[in-house]
Amino acid sequence: xxxxxxxxxxxxxxxxxxxxxxxxxxxxxxxxxxxxxxxxxxxxxxxxxxxxxxxxxxxxxxxxxxxxxxxxxxxxxxxxxxxxxxxxxxxxxxxxxxxxxxxxxxxxxxxxxxxxxxxxxxxxxxxxxxxxxxxxxxxxxxxxxxxxxxxxxxxxxx
Numbered sequence: 001x002x003x004x005x006x007x008x009x010x011x012x013x014x015x016x017x018x019x020x021x022x023x024x025x026x027x028x029x030x031x032x033x034x035x036x037x038x039x040x041x042x043x044x045x046x047x048x049x050x051x052x053x054x055x056x057x058x059x060x061x062x063x064x065x066x067x068x069x070x071x072x073x074x075x076x077x078x079x080x081x082x083x084x085x086x087x088x089x090x091x092x093x094x095x096x097x098x099x100x101x102x103x104x105x106x107x108x109x110x111x112x113x114x115x116x117x118x119x120x121x122x123x124x125x126x127x128x129x130x131x132x133x134x135x136x137x138x139x140x141x142x143x144x145x146x147x148x149x150x151x152x153x154x155x156x157x158x
Contacts, residue, residue, distance in 0.1 A: 006146045009117035013078035019145060020063055020076065020115050023154055029065035029072060061101050063115075071110045073101055074143070079119040087121035095129075098140055105138065113141040115154075130157055 011019070024031050063074040075097040077090045094114050104110045116122065129135055129142055142157040 006118040008079070008119045009145055009147060009152070010080050010119070011078050011117045011145070012080045013076055016076045016078050016115060016117060016145065017062055019152065020074065020143070020154075024063070024065045024072070027067070029067045032064040032066075061097075069109055072113060073098070073110060074113045074115050075101070076114070077116045079117045079122070081121075084121045087119065088125060091116075091122055091125040095140075099138075102138065111141060112139065113143050115143040115145070117145040118147075126157065 021031050061073050062076040063072070065072040065074070075094050077094045079087070081087060081090070094116065098112050098114055102112055118126075126142070126144070143154050144157050145152055146155055147153070
């Protein structure tokens, strides 16, 4: 990440969530969208996501996706803040949220990821994340929204 510059992307957390929902569906994931409803349908009791004990949105993680036997657990943050200090606090909050939702470590079935739009105020924490041995050992992925040729795209930061 050092030396790589992208255009700042300003998005609310809801815009980030909608972006990743669409992105993951295009990647072939089935994404849970029921758990953010007040009236959770009765058929959710047999939901494949419940098997792992995860609940989406207001009950826990921001996005739960399934593709075959794989389960993707994502925590998200936006980049629409009034002051630069909020970026550092929210990045650390994001890491804390994904850590607290890690129920299976060293599982090939479950992937944990954080997702956010690129913004220069996240850069220091992004570089620290990319170099962290703890993050690497825990297998936490970073999906970063960038602008590429004028269009939003996703890169995996490793």
